Amino acid sequence: MDSFVIRGGTPLAGTVAAASAKNAVLPLIAACLLTDEPCVIRNVPLLADVATMLRLLRSMGVRVVQSGRTVTITARGRLDTTAPYDVVRKMRASYYVLGPLLARFGDCRVSLPGGCAIGTRPVDLHLKGIEALGGSVRLEHGYIHARGPRLKGGTMMLEGHKGPSVGATANTMMAAVLARGRTVIDGAACEPEVADLAKFLNAMGAKVSGAGTPAVTIDGVRELHGCRHAPIPDRIEAGTFAAAACATRGRVEVTNCEPGHLGAVIDRLRAAGAAVETGDRCLVVTMKGRPRPVDIGTAPYPGFPTDLQAQFTSLLCLGRGTSTLTENIFESRFLHTLELNRMGASIDVNGNMAIVHGVERLSSAQVMASDLRASAALVIAGLAARGRTEVLRIYHLDRGYERLERKLAPLGARIERASA
Ligand code: UD1
Numbered sequence: 001m002d003s004f005v006i007r008g009g010t011p012l013a014g015t016v017a018a019a020s021a022k023n024a025v026l027p028l029i030a031a032c033l034l035t036d037e038p039c040v041i042r043n044v045p046l047l048a049d050v051a052t053m054l055r056l057l058r059s060m061g062v063r064v065v066q067s068g069r070t071v072t073i074t075a076r077g078r079l080d081t082t083a084p085y086d087v088v089r090k091m092r093a094s095y096y097v098l099g100p101l102l103a104r105f106g107d108c109r110v111s112l113p114g115g116c117a118i119g120t121r122p123v124d125l126h127l128k129g130i131e132a133l134g135g136s137v138r139l140e141h142g143y144i145h146a147r148g149p150r151l152k153g154g155t156m157m158l159e160g161h162k163g164p165s166v167g168a169t170a171n172t173m174m175a176a177v178l179a180r181g182r183t184v185i186d187g188a189a190c191e192p193e194v195a196d197l198a199k200f201l202n203a204m205g206a207k208v209s210g211a212g213t214p215a216v217t218i219d220g221v222r223e224l225h226g227c228r229h230a231p232i233p234d235r236i237e238a239g240t241f242a243a244a245a246c247a248t249r250g251r252v253e254v255t256n257c258e259p260g261h262l263g264a265v266i267d268r269l270r271a272a273g274a275a276v277e278t279g280d281r282c283l284v285v286t287m288k289g290r291p292r293p294v295d296i297g298t299a300p301y302p303g304f305p306t307d308l309q310a311q312f313t314s315l316l317c318l319g320r321g322t323s324t325l326t327e328n329i330f331e332s333r334f335l336h337t338l339e340l341n342r343m344g345a346s347i348d349v350n351g352n353m354a355i356v357h358g359v360e361r362l363s364s365a366q367v368m369a370s371d372l373r374a375s376a377a378l379v380i381a382g383l384a385a386r387g388r389t390e391v392l393r394i395y396h397l398d399r400g401y402e403r404l405e406r407k408l409a410p411l412g413a414r415i416e417r418a419s420a
Pocket of ligand 1 (some may be wrong): 022024028031092093121123124125126127160161162163164165166167168189193305306307329330335
């Protein structure tokens with residue numbers, strides 16, 4: 001298992017490009033199942049999660065041709081419409097095949113994902129969407145067996161008690177594009193990745209409107225065709241670079257970035273005392289001293305993303321006072337705080353709130369990554385702490401960041417990958 005060895009204490013300085021968004025690419029790959037024509041996705045990040053998704057499609061009999069960052073996917077011929085436990089348990093997003101498989105083949109089996117390190121992650125809203133389209137769902141042997149040979153449009157409220165669901169909105173959209181008649185999803189997730197999926201589906205010939213707002217309308221069409229698409233930039237990766245720049249008191253320009261997708265993040269960076277300039281597809285973040293304490297509550301888009309909560313915890317560990325981070329989307333998403341405390345941070349967790357008493361400096365240590373974003377938080381802490389920090393188990397990080405060390409090193413970070 002690889003680890004990172006970081007010699008921290010150097011302010012990051014320079015320019016770094018964000019990749020295309022992992023969370024946009026994964027549903028796009030699944031959407032390719034909706035047609036037997038080739039779909040071409042460009043600028044695909046070379047991530048472990050993307051590889052897992054492509055492996056899943058190949059295991060179904062889909063032709064996947066990868067040439068650098070361009071992936072051509074052709075779902076032609078007889079396909080095996082089962083997503084096995086072995087893949088789904090590794091990556092919950094493999095659940096995205098449910099909607100497209102049902103829409104095109106009328107029958108599929110997708111393993112239940114099981115627990116996850118950031119808390120229980122139910123699928124009730126995904127199933128609600130399928131049922132609202134006239135599909136039936138049975139749970140058998142740990143698998144969801146969905147049937148719907150003749151899906152038809154329906155109206156539904158897809159918001160759950162924790163707010164809208166990105167995954168359920170995307171899955172239902174993909175199930176509805178080939179259904180007869182009109183579907184209206186109320187309480188839809190507004191994340192930019194949902195809007196990007198709609199753009200992709202429309203390029204395939206679908207009729208989706210309103211994506212990116214809480215009300216999405218889909219008029220079913222008889223069939224879809226191939227298309228070409230380049231996904232939106234990764235707002236979480238951009239936010240991670242911004243937090244790293246501030247924690248090390250540096251100045252970083254993030255290119256291939258859509259500042260319009262980062263409103264709540266930029267707001268909290270400025271509240272913490274960072275200077276943030278935005279330009280056309282770029283963001284420049286400068287931090288001079290220790291951050292001012294701020295309060296952050298995660299929320300569905302356009303609120304502060306839960307996927308940046310851990311990275312901002314690392315930043316606020318160094319604050320000139322007490323900050324709070326309230327996690328409103330996923331329970332148990334504070335595992336990183338235990339490791340940060342081992343690095344000299346002073347964080348108390350009370351229910352879904354982390355109370356962060358700022359300290360002047362973090363001390364380097366050997367730490368263990370527990371999930372994808374927690375890993376990024378530990379890297380940020382390691383970059384800020386003087387001395388040698390080792391972050392173990394970075395396979396979590398490789399799921400969502402492409403060779404992070406190669407992006408950070410040109411910014412002056414002293415970070416190396418060590419293979420055990
Ligand atoms: C996606 C992102 C993930 C991000 C999350 C929230 C991908 C591949 N992953 O995950 O990185 O952290 O959005 O922005 O895009 N819920 C239910 N019932 C359901 C589904 C979800 O109650 O059927 C709840 C969840 O437990 C959670 C909330 O709804 O509390 C939001 O989850 P959701 O938006 O579905 O997250 P994902 O799509 O899994």
